[in-house]
Amino acid sequence: QWMMLDWKPRRPDMLIDPLGLGKIVQDGLVFRQNFSIRSYEIGADRTASIETLMNHLQETALNHVKTVGLLGDGFGSTPEMCKRNLIWVVTRMQILVHRYPTWDDVVQVDTWSSSSGRNGLRRDWLVRDYRTGETLTRASSVMVMMNKVTRRLSKIPEEVRGEIWPFLFDAGPVVADDGRKLPKLDDNTADYVRNGLAPRWHDLDVNQHVNNVKYIGWILESAPPAILESHELSAITLEYRRECDRDSVLQSLTAIASGGVGHLGNAGEIECQHLLRLEDGAEIVRARTEWRPKQGNSFGIIGQIPAESA
Amino acid sequence: QWMMLDWKPRRPDMLIDPLGLGKIVQDGLVFRQNFSIRSYEIGADRTASIETLMNHLQETALNHVKTVGLLGDGFGSTPEMCKRNLIWVVTRMQILVHRYPTWDDVVQVDTWSSSSGRNGLRRDWLVRDYRTGETLTRASSVMVMMNKVTRRLSKIPEEVRGEIWPFLFDAGPVVADDGRKLPKLDDNTADYVRNGLAPRWHDLDVNQHVNNVKYIGWILESAPPAILESHELSAITLEYRRECDRDSVLQSLTAIASGGVGHLGNAGEIECQHLLRLEDGAEIVRARTEWRPKQGNSFGIIGQIPAESA
Numbered sequence: 001q002w003m004m005l006d007w008k009p010r011r012p013d014m015l016i017d018p019l020g021l022g023k024i025v026q027d028g029l030v031f032r033q034n035f036s037i038r039s040y041e042i043g044a045d046r047t048a049s050i051e052t053l054m055n056h057l058q059e060t061a062l063n064h065v066k067t068v069g070l071l072g073d074g075f076g077s078t079p080e081m082c083k084r085n086l087i088w089v090v091t092r093m094q095i096l097v098h099r100y101p102t103w104d105d106v107v108q109v110d111t112w113s114s115s116s117g118r119n120g121l122r123r124d125w126l127v128r129d130y131r132t133g134e135t136l137t138r139a140s141s142v143m144v145m146m147n148k149v150t151r152r153l154s155k156i157p158e159e160v161r162g163e164i165w166p167f168l169f170d171a172g173p174v175v176a177d178d179g180r181k182l183p184k185l186d187d188n189t190a191d192y193v194r195n196g197l198a199p200r201w202h203d204l205d206v207n208q209h210v211n212n213v214k215y216i217g218w219i220l221e222s223a224p225p226a227i228l229e230s231h232e233l234s235a236i237t238l239e240y241r242r243e244c245d246r247d248s249v250l251q252s253l254t255a256i257a258s259g260g261v262g263h264l265g266n267a268g269e270i271e272c273q274h275l276l277r278l279e280d281g282a283e284i285v286r287a288r289t290e291w292r293p294k295q296g297n298s299f300g301i302i303g304q305i306p307a308e309s310a
Numbered sequence: 311q312w313m314m315l316d317w318k319p320r321r322p323d324m325l326i327d328p329l330g331l332g333k334i335v336q337d338g339l340v341f342r343q344n345f346s347i348r349s350y351e352i353g354a355d356r357t358a359s360i361e362t363l364m365n366h367l368q369e370t371a372l373n374h375v376k377t378v379g380l381l382g383d384g385f386g387s388t389p390e391m392c393k394r395n396l397i398w399v400v401t402r403m404q405i406l407v408h409r410y411p412t413w414d415d416v417v418q419v420d421t422w423s424s425s426s427g428r429n430g431l432r433r434d435w436l437v438r439d440y441r442t443g444e445t446l447t448r449a450s451s452v453m454v455m456m457n458k459v460t461r462r463l464s465k466i467p468e469e470v471r472g473e474i475w476p477f478l479f480d481a482g483p484v485v486a487d488d489g490r491k492l493p494k495l496d497d498n499t500a501d502y503v504r505n506g507l508a509p510r511w512h513d514l515d516v517n518q519h520v521n522n523v524k525y526i527g528w529i530l531e532s533a534p535p536a537i538l539e540s541h542e543l544s545a546i547t548l549e550y551r552r553e554c555d556r557d558s559v560l561q562s563l564t565a566i567a568s569g570g571v572g573h574l575g576n577a578g579e580i581e582c583q584h585l586l587r588l589e590d591g592a593e594i595v596r597a598r599t600e601w602r603p604k605q606g607n608s609f610g611i612i613g614q615i616p617a618e619s620a
Contacts, residue, residue, distance in 0.1 A: 039372050040368055043514060044515065055350040228511055
């Protein structure tokens, strides 16, 4: 029961959140943080990029763990995990984007964790427009534990369970897993292949590994520009299969599963399959994306705005 | 005199800044905004990257213009500029980094504008640690006006002067221009060359051009990894000479001007010269960087932190 005594946020100022660092709500089981969308977080469409949304998810997950006092020496690992060389590894992530926020929108991210099977943890996110309450994004991920020395998966030790379980909030997933398998692409099944993708120095995180948010950019590198221009990403499912480091050189493969470039004219929905692999063929990430036609054509306005004026 | 009447921020809530969007201080001539450094803004050293710092500079510049009610339909252009198809173009930028902030640090950015010569505008930034007041970064840029249709430089029209001049704050530059020319590098004078750098989809901004903050990543791509590992960037001077768009393929050239890789062992300061150019030789950006040895060796810690744990 000491867990409950230890419950209160370590820093009382978290409750009022004067610096925008987030706070605990919902009887302590949900972490909430607001983000104002900044000019450098928006892309050619004037809306936040999918990477920006994923960055906000990552940030709130870490801040949640930190705020409840469970952040050991690392990114998301608890003290008992650190003692045992255990780290969290994301194995699957699903994101549904209902509307992309734009510059100066304030998004309110709620996140919580729940158990997933015997040895997994699920984390959910619900992202709303702070001013209107409109749901913008729903996301769900599954993590398992890995020993960072042996790189083998691990059961969740009782001591770690004791740390984490008091903070779980079994509210049901915000994104239902449709159970569809992600097929493996190869040179024959892919419609588009982009070679020679390499991490830049600043793609590396504190582990000198490539952060998993970066993969999305490489995945989209092999999507045809025609789709990126006419459609917006409405859903993505990612399956992380293997790590990648600073010396990796990657290939990005995309197959148009339905809709298809031939049908771009009729402005329908498009589904794509993706694979990010090392040049020796080892799979890094499988993904499926869904695309919907962009609302309206704002390119007339976009053409007028300078890149260099800031 | 109507300018002065129009002075007050359009949105009174700017004065208390509940959403972290920034506010006007110093009799209305300085714009101030706080940023908490987020996990996804830090790199392998656990500190904010230079791109993150530059993003904060860009954001506060835009928010300053917006908050005083001068943002026309565009990124930094005033209404009178928009009428005349005029945009701001950054020609020179100097940044001195005294200390890089780390995750959860809150930085306070102050920015103001002043005149620069007959047809230029200078913008200065002073970045401090919000909690301690320590100066973290000083930066200064010079902008001129360009007609976005003809792509030719323009004088500042009287009507635009009337909009802008009431808001200038001639406090003297926070970074003294040392007047040193940036030499042009070529294949013979460069020590390192990196070819084939191409914008990714999400490097494009609302103008479908490459935002000028992105260039810094490409510049550093040709800096030797040994320097990036042992040293941190302490100063950078950028001269923007030409635009680059989504179809550009770039070369990055670096010359070690002093210090040098042979001297890395003695942990001295290093100065480099850089050039980013198109494959046809056209110059995009010239730069000079200064590097100081990293304080302490935190790589023992860094090695323990997972990339995948968020």
